[in-house]
Amino acid sequence: MKHLLLPVFLFISIGCLQGQDNSRLTGNLQTNGNFFIKDSAIGASGTPQYDNLKFGAESWLNLNYSNWGFDMGLRFDLFSNSNLLNPNGGVFVGKGIGRWYIHKEIDKFDFSGGYIYDQIGSGIIFRAYEERSLLIDNALYGLKVGYNFDENWKVRAFAGQEKRQFSTYAANVRGMVLEGFVKPDSSKNFTLAPGVGVVSRAFDKETADRIANTLGTYPLPERFDLKYNTYAATLFNTLTAGDFTWFFEGAIKSPDVLNDAANVAGNNAGSEIQGKLYSGTGHTIYTSMAYATRKFGVTLEGKRTKDFSFRNDPFVVGVQGPLNFLPPMARQNTYRLTTRFSPATQELGEQAIQLDIRYSINKNLSLNVNVSEIQDLDNTELYREITPEFAYKYKRKWQLIGGLQVLKYNIEVYQGKKGYVDAVTPYGEWLYKFTPRKSLRVEAQYLNTEQEFGSWVFGLAELAWAPHWLLYVSDMYKIKHPNPETEEAEKVKYDGLHYPTVGLVYTQKANRFEVAYVKQVEGINCSGGICRFEPTFSGFRVKINSSF
Amino acid sequence: MKRLLFLLLLAAIGFSACKEEPVPIPDFSSGERRVLIEELTGIQCAVCPKGTRELLRLQDIFGKDSLIIVSIHAASGFTSPISNPPSQNNFTTAQALELGTLLGSADGFPAAAINRKQVDPGSPSLMVTPFTSWAGIIGAEFQKSYGLDLLLENHYEPATRQLDMKITLGANNALPGENRLTILITQDSIVDPQKDGTEIVPAYIHRHVMRGIVTATAGDPIPEALNKGTVVEKNYSFTLPADWVAEHCSVVAYVHHGPVPDREVLQAIEKHVVE
Numbered sequence A: 001m002k003h004l005l006l007p008v009f010l011f012i013s014i015g016c017l018q019g020q021d022n023s024r025l026t027g028n029l030q031t032n033g034n035f036f037i038k039d040s041a042i043g044a045s046g047t048p049q050y051d052n053l054k055f056g057a058e059s060w061l062n063l064n065y066s067n068w069g070f071d072m073g074l075r076f077d078l079f080s081n082s083n084l085l086n087p088n089g090g091v092f093v094g095k096g097i098g099r100w101y102i103h104k105e106i107d108k109f110d111f112s113g114g115y116i117y118d119q120i121g122s123g124i125i126f127r128a129y130e131e132r133s134l135l136i137d138n139a140l141y142g143l144k145v146g147y148n149f150d151e152n153w154k155v156r157a158f159a160g161q162e163k164r165q166f167s168t169y170a171a172n173v174r175g176m177v178l179e180g181f182v183k184p185d186s187s188k189n190f191t192l193a194p195g196v197g198v199v200s201r202a203f204d205k206e207t208a209d210r211i212a213n214t215l216g217t218y219p220l221p222e223r224f225d226l227k228y229n230t231y232a233a234t235l236f237n238t239l240t241a242g243d244f245t246w247f248f249e250g251a252i253k254s255p256d257v258l259n260d261a262a263n264v265a266g267n268n269a270g271s272e273i274q275g276k277l278y279s280g281t282g283h284t285i286y287t288s289m290a291y292a293t294r295k296f297g298v299t300l301e302g303k304r305t306k307d308f309s310f311r312n313d314p315f316v317v318g319v320q321g322p323l324n325f326l327p328p329m330a331r332q333n334t335y336r337l338t339t340r341f342s343p344a345t346q347e348l349g350e351q352a353i354q355l356d357i358r359y360s361i362n363k364n365l366s367l368n369v370n371v372s373e374i375q376d377l378d379n380t381e382l383y384r385e386i387t388p389e390f391a392y393k394y395k396r397k398w399q400l401i402g403g404l405q406v407l408k409y410n411i412e413v414y415q416g417k418k419g420y421v422d423a424v425t426p427y428g429e430w431l432y433k434f435t436p437r438k439s440l441r442v443e444a445q446y447l448n449t450e451q452e453f454g455s456w457v458f459g460l461a462e463l464a465w466a467p468h469w470l471l472y473v474s475d476m477y478k479i480k481h482p483n484p485e486t487e488e489a490e491k492v493k494y495d496g497l498h499y500p501t502v503g504l505v506y507t508q509k510a511n512r513f514e515v516a517y518v519k520q521v522e523g524i525n526c527s528g529g530i531c532r533f534e535p536t537f538s539g540f541r542v543k544i545n546s547s548f
Numbered sequence B: 001m002k003r004l005l006f007l008l009l010l011a012a013i014g015f016s017a018c019k020e021e022p023v024p025i026p027d028f029s030s031g032e033r034r035v036l037i038e039e040l041t042g043i044q045c046a047v048c049p050k051g052t053r054e055l056l057r058l059q060d061i062f063g064k065d066s067l068i069i070v071s072i073h074a075a076s077g078f079t080s081p082i083s084n085p086p087s088q089n090n091f092t093t094a095q096a097l098e099l100g101t102l103l104g105s106a107d108g109f110p111a112a113a114i115n116r117k118q119v120d121p122g123s124p125s126l127m128v129t130p131f132t133s134w135a136g137i138i139g140a141e142f143q144k145s146y147g148l149d150l151l152l153e154n155h156y157e158p159a160t161r162q163l164d165m166k167i168t169l170g171a172n173n174a175l176p177g178e179n180r181l182t183i184l185i186t187q188d189s190i191v192d193p194q195k196d197g198t199e200i201v202p203a204y205i206h207r208h209v210m211r212g213i214v215t216a217t218a219g220d221p222i223p224e225a226l227n228k229g230t231v232v233e234k235n236y237s238f239t240l241p242a243d244w245v246a247e248h249c250s251v252v253a254y255v256h257h258g259p260v261p262d263r264e265v266l267q268a269i270e271k272h273v274v275e
Helices: A002-016 A048-053 A205-216 A264-268 A411-415 B002-014 B048-062 B094-103 B131-142
Strands: A024-036 A055-067 A070-082 A092-106 A109-116 A140-148 A154-164 A172-179 A190-202 A229-241 A244-260 A276-292 A296-306 A349-360 A365-375 A381-394 A398-410 A420-435 A438-449 A456-465 A469-478 A498-508 A511-520 A523-527 A530-534 A537-547 B035-041 B067-073 B111-114 B148-157 B162-171 B179-187 B190-196 B199-206 B209-213 B231-239 B249-257 B265-272
Touching: A024 A048, A048 A055, A048 A070, A109 A154, A205 A276, A205 B131, A381 A411, A398 A411, A411 A420, B035 B048, B035 B094, B035 B131, B035 B265, B048 B067, B048 B111, B048 B131, B067 B094, B067 B179, B067 B249, B067 B265, B094 B209, B111 B131, B148 B249, B148 B265, B162 B179, B162 B249, B179 B231
Parallel strands: B035 B067, B067 B209
Antiparallel strands: A024 A055, A024 A537, A055 A070, A070 A092, A092 A109, A109 A140, A140 A154, A154 A172, A172 A190, A190 A229, A229 A244, A244 A276, A276 A296, A296 A349, A349 A365, A365 A381, A381 A398, A398 A420, A420 A438, A438 A456, A456 A469, A469 A498, A498 A511, A511 A537, A523 A530, B035 B111, B148 B162, B162 B231, B179 B209, B179 B249, B190 B199, B249 B265
């Protein structure tokens, strides 16, 4: 705790001295409160929040201050019986300084200390970032030093340990990146933005011993040499030529301890170990080509990943503990039913391609088609999505968006359930403006599938009075199976159930208050290809967002 | 060119000494200390049998007398009965739920407490995930010893179904602080439905199911100071309910710290009710 007092003291002291010219104090507050109301019929029960605690909350109060060429920040985090860290029955309680940092530029040098967010390239070998919806916050607690050779070329190096809630992971991380910008001919629109980076992670002794002890229980042929250090290197470049942009990144990783919970390789080889550690040398290749004009745009992405899980501790799995971030290869859907089957990035093996085409026929009508295909390295289908969509604007009075999502989803790999889901989901959104300040938005979606729990329908109406009020009402309904007695109990357990939501939002300048009564079905929650299973929710949600 | 040389120099400094010696991998044999595994499970928990199979594999390596397994059916959200085919037993008793709460919630499943060691200092829970990490922690636990011997003698009277248990504690080292004794009964090889992966297995064999707790759930405090050479004897009696198969039941006894400074299990022992 003592080490937290220093930044608090420094921040308060420096803040007290403000009033000088050029000083700037900004901040924001985000608070989520969940009131849990038990509803056994929809599966909202059996966790401490429903059975006993009844309320959980999380809050972040962030302050940033700039003066005398320094930038500094302090963030207070609060978790009160929160289920955000582990929605499946976990209770997280904690409070304290979630982040502090100081940053200063001196001539060509650049220094940062504290909890640092950063990434190399697209994040394939290193990304320290925050994603609050999944409680990912793996800031690097350490020091970063940068040097600008000139206005186009810069290098930076960093070292430290990654944040784990209010402590850090024991592994030590260090890295370096050189980034540049090249424009050979100033008269032409042709540029290159190359970069090269390296990162190393060293296990602590306790983790190394735990891995060694685990290997000691394996049959001799399944053991491997264990080393403290793993190295990863990457080479990346963005080429821009007129309307054409091409990003490429290739990364490799030295032998690392990888955790294969399914032990697919071992099962194939007749191993008796259910889930196992193995050693693998990894690589990831990612490329994105885009051509965009005012009326036409096309983006083609491709990725191949093999053994590229890069974690602080091989025994920390799920959304916690990664050092890196592998770009997702499926469309980032936003509607309730089109997000029901989202693919999580497969760190141990995946090959994928995605194509997105956009064409504006005129100023009122535009078309979009997205196709993504994800397979494992044995060419087994994991995910396929084809989504054509149109958007039509009628003057400034109303706008209509319509589309059809056709997908195939390997629910066995992504969620541990049986087989594949084949689903077709037509969806539509209509926005009507009564006046420039008063509007109505309506959504309708129908997910048609024979698998998992069967088909769903969803509707939403949202009435907005700018600039202050917004009221929304929605319902997600599980369509009954025609012959439930012939189906498995698990499959029909939500038949005929409604999941209604009613919410009210009030916005006052940069302050937003929201209260909603929510019933939400169990499912996968994803952000950027990082996914986790979240159970049914029933209760009230209160959200406060405020910036100053 | 200067830039490249500078970068190469930095890289050479930063990533020098890349060559390192491999960490030695130990070979295990059972030590004097026994290790207690409290597995959190539920008949609706599709992935829990994977953890059970891993524990049975580890029991084969470390020895059945050395690695003591207790399966507690209190996995939050995964304990409701299976309807087709219908569950015949209710393993999720009030005592099981109480014990599950005492050990803490799990970040996922399979989950187990290993000698009630606090693996994640930042978490109030004793549950350890993922199950692939269990072997390493168990291996490390076998390498420690508190110098505490336990002797367990059972006498079972089939006519009355009364079970008398005598536990003798022998301390070879001073064991300061609050020590507690917990005794519970497990039943092995109960055939009943279980979700296993994507299937419901109608005749699943449930292993080491926690059926009842003889002492207080949090353990009975041991008032005697455990100094070097101290021997303490404790006697308990318990009547087995009619639906428990005595021939498949075992008594598990373990001495552990009170809540302060930790809840670590110092030593454990398991004996069949009927030898």
